[in-house]
Amino acid sequence: MSVILQIRDLYKTYGEGASAVHAVNGVTLDVKRGELLVLMGPSGSGKTTLLSMMGCILRASTGSICVEGMETTGLAESHLPKVRLEHFGFIFQGFNLFPALTSLENVEIALDLKKIRGSRARQRALELLTQVGLTDKAHEFPENLSGGQKQRIAIARALAGDPHIVLADEPTAALDSASGRKVLEILHELTREQNRAVVVVTHDPRVLDYADRIVKLEDGRVAEEIVCSAMKEVVS
Amino acid sequence: MSKLALRNLFHDKVRLAVTLTGVVFALILMVIQFGLFLGFLETSGNVVEHSGIDLWITAPGIPHVNGGSPIPERRRYKAMAAEGVDLVKPYAFLFANWKLPSGAQEAVQVVGFDVDSRLGAPWDIAEGSIDDLRGADTVLIDEHYKKKLGVKGIGDTAEINGHRARVVGFTRGVLSFTTAPYVYASFKNSLDYVQLTEKDTIFFAVRVKPGFNRQQVKAAVQANVHGVDVYTNEEMLDKTRSYWVISTGAGVTTLMGAVLGLLVGMVVVAQTIYAATVDHLREYGTLKAMGANNAYLYRVILQQALLSALMGYVLAMGVSWFVVEGSKSGDAVILMPPAMIAAVFVLALVMCAGASILSIRKATRIDPAMVFRA
Ligand SMILES: Nc1ncnc2c1ncn2[C@@H]1O[C@H](COP(=O)(O)OP(=O)(O)OP(=O)(O)O)[C@@H](O)[C@H]1O
Ligand SMILES: [Mg+2]
DSSP: EEEEEEEEEEEEEOGGGGOOOEEEEEEEEEEETTTTEEEEEETSSSSSHHHHHHTTTTTOOEEEEETTEEETTSSSSHHHHHHHHHHEEOOOOOOOOOOOOOOOHHHHHHHHTTTTTTTHHHHHHHHHHHHHHOOGGGTGGGSSOHHHHHHHHHHHHTTTTTTEEEEEESSSTTSSSHHHHHHHHHHHHHHHHHHHEEEOOOGGGGGGTOOEEEEEEETEEEEEEEEHHHHHHHHH | OHHHHHHHHHOOOHHHEEEEEHHHHHHHHOOOOOOOHHHHHHHHHHHTTSSOOOOEEEEETOSSGGOOOOOOOHOOOOHTSSSEEEEEEEEEEEEEEEEEETSEEEEEEEEEEEETTOOOOOOOOEEGGGGGGGGGTTEEEEGGTTTTTTOSSOOOOOEEEEEEEEEEEEEEOOOSSSSEEEEEEEEEHHHTTOOTTTEEEEEEEEOOTOOOOOHHHHHHHHSSSSSSSEEEEHHHHHHHHHHHITTTTTHHHHHHHHHHHHHHHHHHHHHHHHHHHHHHHHHHHHHHTTOOHHHHHHHHHHHHHHHHHHHHHHHHHHHHHHHHHHHSSSSOOOOOOOOOOOOOOOHHHHHHHHHHHHHHHHTTSOOHHHHHHH
């Protein structure tokens, strides 16, 4: 299984001097293609900070992040949107759908960023909605969807750019148990059927059924790494 | 046109209403305030500006055209002897009392001019003609003041300072910036209205022979005629305008109103557009996280702002038009010349774009905490 995201000695410090917060404090980690990696840890342990740096949303203080072989920590600010566009799909706890756009248009805007427009975009967006099982909601606005449906639309949107890496921060925290499970199943399928890497930050124990590997953070450091049985079977 | 910009604008109708109200209110405020100022500028000197007079001969030291005082009529011969002078005609311009048949009274300003030469004649006639002023007791008033002066149509009569006046026609757009409307009569007829004897006049209106320089003729007249001041038309216009606009404080107040309208308008527009952008900040953060570059964001935000500006402008101009039309029945003159309409358009676009650019700075930096917040 090839390493798609390589993190070495990563640090992120907020503030200076006495009030400095070492949110990420020397993390070294590999993310592989086709795996579902779960980041766990107490509140304030640095999970969101780490995920943001992985996805080139936040700059590291020091250390290195290689995305599909490309070092990103030294890139100019203006290059980062392109890296995000080409390599990452993001899923948020709050869904972050555009409330003024329908489900279909929410997906299409991600395609628009990749300069895929018109009937090609429409067709591709419909395919993605099919994949998350929501073609019948194509013309609904987010306000008329349930939480689980919103998150599935958000997944479809995250996949629009065909990213190799999907980063999700607490994707099921706002969902009831059944919808949460459905979302996790879809994320799991992404690793199995499409060979994408999925990194999920969560407190949700349900995710353990789908995880290949669990990384526990504490005070910005990797405290524990557990390779799950499902994964072991695949590896052996 | 970005679909997101368009949809964001129209999705939340309340937000849109608030934004447009802000923009419309600001633009109307500016248009009305500047319109008032322009109206003041225009009307404070219109009688001079459109007089067709080359040189004005006045009593010494008068403050402005509305403040003339009598000079002897016989000075005319000395003035006519000056080199370059073509015509010298008497001209009266004085306040008087207009008595309606009902007994009510209104202050008016009587303009007595030489009908033959048309020096100082009204510049736009709606009904009747200037030559109708050759008859006894005849006057022209502006159609705008019909109601104020209790006149329904041609043939109606009133009394000016106790003398009969018969309306034989109407001027158009010959508006006074004071509450006292202009009443035009032949100089001869005006003598009765303004209680002047034939031996006096208020001004002499001079026409300069073609090919002569006004300043030179002015100097020649000044040298020939003692005990008077001589002004070119431009000088008289300047003198009159600067008196009303600056010395009385009235114009300065109106100008301050206009500048204040501009400032308040700018703040209101900036505030509304800024609020509208900040409202969508999280969406812009999401877009950035999804890989949109700054240019893409600018486009969305600017399009949203410019569209608001455009809609606000159209609405504001519509409302302003009604206000300006409505003002025509009142005393205050509000002008809305095409140049101002165009300037307000540019201003609306620039203000909205400027305000959105201020808020763009917030949107182009994404805070992961904001994007990932539940
Ligand atoms: N912008 C910031 N400025 C200063 N400190 C910050 C900032 N963002 C995060 N922190 C701090 O960094 C630490 C790690 O925060 P982070 O959000 O990564 O934790 P987390 O593991 O995601 O927590 P949670 O489970 O509550 O989401 C915390 O102590 C937090 O207060
Ligand atoms: Mg977090």
